Amino acid sequence: MVDLIDGRALARHLSDRTAEDVARLRAKGVAPALAVVLVGNDPASQVYVRRKVAECAKVGIRSCEAALPRETSEADLVALIEALNADPSIHGILVQLPLPPTIDATRVLDRIAPEKDVDGFHPVNVGRLSTGTGGLVPCTPLGIMKLLDSIVGDLRGRDVVVIGKSNIVGKPVAMLLLEREATVTVTHIETQNLPDIARRADIIVVAAGSPHLVRGFWVKEGAVVIDVGINRVTDPDGRARIVGDVATHEMGHARAVTPVPGGVGPMTIACLLSNTVAAAERTTRG
Numbered sequence: 001m002v003d004l005i006d007g008r009a010l011a012r013h014l015s016d017r018t019a020e021d022v023a024r025l026r027a028k029g030v031a032p033a034l035a036v037v038l039v040g041n042d043p044a045s046q047v048y049v050r051r052k053v054a055e056c057a058k059v060g061i062r063s064c065e066a067a068l069p070r071e072t073s074e075a076d077l078v079a080l081i082e083a084l085n086a087d088p089s090i091h092g093i094l095v096q097l098p099l100p101p102t103i104d105a106t107r108v109l110d111r112i113a114p115e116k117d118v119d120g121f122h123p124v125n126v127g128r129l130s131t132g133t134g135g136l137v138p139c140t141p142l143g144i145m146k147l148l149d150s151i152v153g154d155l156r157g158r159d160v161v162v163i164g165k166s167n168i169v170g171k172p173v174a175m176l177l178l179e180r181e182a183t184v185t186v187t188h189i190e191t192q193n194l195p196d197i198a199r200r201a202d203i204i205v206v207a208a209g210s211p212h213l214v215r216g217f218w219v220k221e222g223a224v225v226i227d228v229g230i231n232r233v234t235d236p237d238g239r240a241r242i243v244g245d246v247a248t249h250e251m252g253h254a255r256a257v258t259p260v261p262g263g264v265g266p267m268t269i270a271c272l273l274s275n276t277v278a279a280a281e282r283t284t285r286g
């Protein structure tokens with residue numbers, strides 16, 4: 001019988017440890033703090049930001065939220081980031097994506113001080129990840145690795161197929177998997193015979209943004225499937241709900257599947273909190 005992984009429970013466990021780290025830092029006079037920057041009023045982004053701020057509070061991380069109007073100029077946004085970079089009471093900076101189309105997201109993310117870049121999107125942290133030399137690691141890939149630690153353990157020589165080549169999930173998770181000596185195949189929209197490639201995998205990580213893309217016949221008996229998709233779909237009765245990239249009801253022969261919601265999502269936020277503490281810790285080491 002397939003094991004449906006409880007990402008919420010694992011995230012709670014991780015956040016309990018983060019809360020202890022926060023308490024330890026506070027006793028040393030460092031109060032970990034995260035700045036969340038939101039531009040515009042996309043309802044989904046507002047929900048995510050609210051959730052991040054609420055989870056910060058639960059573990060004792062101070063958070064400050066900057067909500068800027070959609071018309072904000074790139075120069076004004078960069079000025080805010082520079083101010084946060086220079087503020088020693090702020091340890092982590094997160095600019096919620098997507099940004100309005102009038103703003104060049106890459107240029108903005110490049111201005112975040114790498115040591116405060118809790119998303120791990122700055123080129124310095126991307127380079128550090130790809131050379132395995134430390135730095136802050138993107139939250140969703142980090143959460144995926146923690147899920148795999150609890151489900152699989154040793155990844156050496158495991159065949160992993162990553163579906164999706166984004167800078168936020170596909171590429172960084174491939175780097176983390178390589179660091180653990182898995183055999184990694186990164187596939188994407190142009191990949192041919194994707195079902196055949198997927199069927200060879202011991203582990204499938206899918207971040208494609210396509211509802212129910214991964215069908216039962218794509219998955220080898222006993223494989224582990226990590227579903228990173230978040231797709232808003234509307235049921236015939238008009239009700240909106242969130243589904244992943246995996247046809248979960250066809251996974252009876254898999255060893256384990258992460259659900260959506262309740263799988264990777266909560267781990268992403270738990271890793272944002274642990275990254276913020278890691279960034280705050282680094283300041284205590286000069």
Ligand SMILES: Nc1nc(=O)c2c([nH]1)NC[C@@H]1CN(c3ccc(C(=O)N[C@@H](CCC(=O)O)C(=O)O)cc3)C=[N+]21
Pocket residue numbers: 048094095096097098119139140230242260261262263264265266267268269
């Ligand atoms: N700079 C930046 N960093 C991000 O990390 C970032 C971002 N921008 N923009 C948007 C995406 C999306 N994201 C999610 C985090 C948690 C859940 C999450 O906790 N989901 C729950 C609830 C899902 C629901 O019901 O909405 C779950 O899967 O169980 C989802 C999505 C972070 N993102």
